[in-house]
Amino acid sequence: MRTTRVKDMVLDTALVGSVVLLLVFFYVPIVTLVAFSFTSSRVLTLPIEGFSFAWYGELFRKPDFLPAVANSAIVAAVSTVFATVFGTAGALAWIRYRFRLQSLFRAVTFAPLLFPQLLLGVVMLLWFSVLGNWLGFSTGLVTVVIGHIVYITPFALVIVAVQVHGFDETLEDAARDAGASGWEVFREVTFPLLWPGIFSAATFSFLLSWGNFYISYSLSGTARTLPVFVYSGIAVGSSPIYPALATLNFIPALLLVALAEYMRRRALKRQAAAGS
Amino acid sequence: MKIEQKSWRDPVLIAAVAPLALVMLVFFLVPLVMTAVLTFQTTQYYRLVWTWDLKIWTEVFSKPHYWTIMGRTMVMALICVVLCVLIAFPAAYALATRLKSYSTAIQILIIFAFLTDAVLKTFGWILVLDKNGVANWLLAHLGFPAEALNLLFSPAGTMIGMVYNLVVYPMFTIYLSLVRIDRDLLLAAYDAGASRVRAFFEVTLPLARPGLYSGAILVFVLSLGAFLEPRVLGGGTAPLASELIRQSFETRVNWPLGAALTLVLILIGALTLALVGVIALRNPFGKRRAAA
Numbered sequence: 001m002r003t004t005r006v007k008d009m010v011l012d013t014a015l016v017g018s019v020v021l022l023l024v025f026f027y028v029p030i031v032t033l034v035a036f037s038f039t040s041s042r043v044l045t046l047p048i049e050g051f052s053f054a055w056y057g058e059l060f061r062k063p064d065f066l067p068a069v070a071n072s073a074i075v076a077a078v079s080t081v082f083a084t085v086f087g088t089a090g091a092l093a094w095i096r097y098r099f100r101l102q103s104l105f106r107a108v109t110f111a112p113l114l115f116p117q118l119l120l121g122v123v124m125l126l127w128f129s130v131l132g133n134w135l136g137f138s139t140g141l142v143t144v145v146i147g148h149i150v151y152i153t154p155f156a157l158v159i160v161a162v163q164v165h166g167f168d169e170t171l172e173d174a175a176r177d178a179g180a181s182g183w184e185v186f187r188e189v190t191f192p193l194l195w196p197g198i199f200s201a202a203t204f205s206f207l208l209s210w211g212n213f214y215i216s217y218s219l220s221g222t223a224r225t226l227p228v229f230v231y232s233g234i235a236v237g238s239s240p241i242y243p244a245l246a247t248l249n250f251i252p253a254l255l256l257v258a259l260a261e262y263m264r265r266r267a268l269k270r271q272a273a274a275g276s
Numbered sequence: 277m278k279i280e281q282k283s284w285r286d287p288v289l290i291a292a293v294a295p296l297a298l299v300m301l302v303f304f305l306v307p308l309v310m311t312a313v314l315t316f317q318t319t320q321y322y323r324l325v326w327t328w329d330l331k332i333w334t335e336v337f338s339k340p341h342y343w344t345i346m347g348r349t350m351v352m353a354l355i356c357v358v359l360c361v362l363i364a365f366p367a368a369y370a371l372a373t374r375l376k377s378y379s380t381a382i383q384i385l386i387i388f389a390f391l392t393d394a395v396l397k398t399f400g401w402i403l404v405l406d407k408n409g410v411a412n413w414l415l416a417h418l419g420f421p422a423e424a425l426n427l428l429f430s431p432a433g434t435m436i437g438m439v440y441n442l443v444v445y446p447m448f449t450i451y452l453s454l455v456r457i458d459r460d461l462l463l464a465a466y467d468a469g470a471s472r473v474r475a476f477f478e479v480t481l482p483l484a485r486p487g488l489y490s491g492a493i494l495v496f497v498l499s500l501g502a503f504l505e506p507r508v509l510g511g512g513t514a515p516l517a518s519e520l521i522r523q524s525f526e527t528r529v530n531w532p533l534g535a536a537l538t539l540v541l542i543l544i545g546a547l548t549l550a551l552v553g554v555i556a557l558r559n560p561f562g563k564r565r566a567a568a
Contacts, residue, residue: 015370019382022367022447025440026389029400032410036403086299089292099282099289108300114494114549115542116501118518120304122538126314126531127307133324150303153296182288204391211393213504227395234399234508243403246396257388265380 030250037243055244065245068229075141075216075225076209079148083205086149087156088198094157095164113154120151121218128219139221147215152208156201163197163264166271196267203260207253308542314535324531332532336540342520346540349517352431353499356438360495361488363439364446368487372454390444398437398508405433405509429511437505442498446491453487454480489556497545517541 038051059065090109093099112120128143167190175189191198213227220228226249230242282289315332318325336342371379389397404410405428415424427433457480465475503518512519517537524534 012374015366015374018363018366019370019375022363022443023382023385025363025443026386028404028410029397029440030389030392032403033396033400086296090296093289093292097280097282097289097292099293100284105293105297108305109296112300112304114497114545116498116545118501118503118521119538119542122521122525122534123307123311123542124303125525126535127303127310129531130310130314130324146299146303149299153299204387207391211391211396213393213395214501227393230393230395230399231504234395234402242396242399246393246400249396250392253392254388257391258384261380261384261387 030246033243033246034250035243036240037247039240039243041240055240056248059241059244059248065226065229068224068226071141071220071223072210072226075144075148076206078145079152079209080202080206082145082149083152083156083209084198084202086153087201087205088160088194090153090157091160091164095161096167109157110154112150113158117151117212117214118218121147121215124150124215125218139219140223141220143219143221144216144223144225147219148209148212151212151215152205155208156205159201159204159264160194160197163194163268166268167193168271193267193271196264200260200264203256207257210253311535311539314532315539317532319530319532332536335533336536342537345515345520346517346544348514349500349541350544352435352438352502352516353496355435356442356499357492357495359435359439360443360446361450361492363443364450364491365484365488368447368450368454371451386444386447394441394504397440398504401433401437401440401509402428405436428509429513431510431514434502434506434510434514434516437509438499438502441502441505442495445494445498446488449491449494450484450487453484457483486556489552493549493552496548500541500545 037055038053039055093102094106094109099105124143124147125139128139132138171193172185172189175185180188211227212225213231216225216228217231224232230245233239234242284290314324316328316330318327318329318331371382375382402409405425406412407423407426407428409428411425411427412423416422427436461479461483462475465479466472470478501518502516503522506512506514506516506519510516521534521537521541524530524537
């Protein structure tokens with residue numbers, strides 16, 4: 001009896017340890033960047049000699065990254081709106097409706113998830129280049145936005161679909177019985193119930209677009225988004241301003257992710273409790 | 277959940293389906309066809325010439341150099357799959373069975389790490405793996421010889437980056453199939469006298485198979501297109517297929533060649549996907565439908 005208990009403890013420790021190790025693995029580069037952003041030295045090696053905000057100052061003294069930030073913000077905002085709307089409509093069509101050619105619709109809307117981003121970017125670049133030759137345009141922010149929508153919508157769709165799946169439709173029936181029109185039912189019942197999932201999908205979409213490198217790199221032409229800017233910077237050599245830039249990038253994202261996930265999970269739990 | 281039968285004449289269905297379907301058709305399916313069409317064209321003085329020619333495909337199939345790199349890409353992808361599954365499975369299992377009360381917080385941390393800018397994270401790895409980097413500093417303080425690790429600018433550096441960027445996928449697919457397992461099945465196995473090890477191998481593992489398969493295939497397919505990792509962390513020491521594609525576009529300005537190499541990679545991914553699908557369907561426990 002005692003040996004099984006010891007074995008259990010060893011197993012439990014090993015399993016919990018694997019999660020801890022995984023988290024350490026995930027956060028090693030992130031924590032490293034945040035730590036180095038506060039160094040006073042120019043060389044990015046340990047031990048960190050002194051604490052300073054010097055590189056944040058340096059970052060804003062030469063704000064050549066700001067146009068890239070503006071581009072990223074525009075691209076992410078527009079892509080998020082489209083990906084979230086398409087994802088929500090698509091999730092309803094995936095889960096709640098049955099129609100002809102539905103399996104084809106599912107396959108086509110899911111497929112971009114199975115594509116390496118580089119190849120997705122290249123395939124679209126070829127198309128936009130041919131099309132641009134015929135119609136006289138060149139790649140830029142608009143093509144980046146289209147690329148992001150194609151890549152990100154499947155993610156948004158899957159997230160909203162989880163919410164649709166746990167949906168309690170008796171509330172909709174009740175609203176309909178009370179005389180609400182189809183649009184009113186959607187606005188007053190369906191949408192508020194799906195909102196945590198939609199908000200989560202929007203957050204996910206925004207951050208996926210904001211941090212996207214591959215598709216922006218393929219499709220941005222001469223315009224630059226933030227990840228493309230950083231890529232061309234680190235290709236030349238490492239500089240102490242990147243950790244500061246990274247840290248400024250991480251903090252709002254972390255807060256947003258935590259908020260969205262908290263809302264979504266609370267709502268799912270409530271649905272599960274109401275459903276059982 | 278209520279399921280509504282919809283006809284294509286229903287404006288609600290058209291509103292829900294048509295815009296997204298149109299975007300995917302025009303910007304995803306048509307580009308794929310165009311990629312295939314372009315492989316039969318040629319270039320002259322860096323300009324595309326519309327002909328119907330097998331020149332590019334003859335070049336692709338006659339140069340062993342391309343296939344060495346394709347082969348290396350597939351080997352790297354396979355190693356990446358094995359490492360990702362080995363790392364993801366215990367963690368997903370622990371998350372589903374031991375750490376339930378912390379699982380939300382842990383998942384938020386993982387999602388955040390996944391969603392942050394890949395270029396910045398890759399730069400972070402340079403600082404960690406560099407000869408004078410964080411990893412060697414820590415190891416030296418633990419009593420290892422100076423500069424114990426020399427992983428940056430080697431295939432090992434590439435692999436660390438690939439596993440780092442992709443391990444999230446199997447982690448979540450395996451977790452999702454594990455949390456769906458009905459505890460009563462395990463209790464029944466114990467009642468029937470199965471040991472915990474036996475119950476794990478005969479109940480848990482078969483039921484986790486959809487998650488294992490889908491996670492593994494995602495990692496394989498996505499790692500075929502790894503570009504940042506071999507370039508930034510591998511330092512170009514052992515180029516992968518992505519580098520070939522980049523060169524054919526940027527250095528050689530040969531679109532048909534780039535299109536053909538892209539198509540080869542897509543076909544490798546699609547064939548693997550089909551193969552795994554067939555294997556998964558043949559196994560009664562691997563059937564996705566049976567679980568749903």
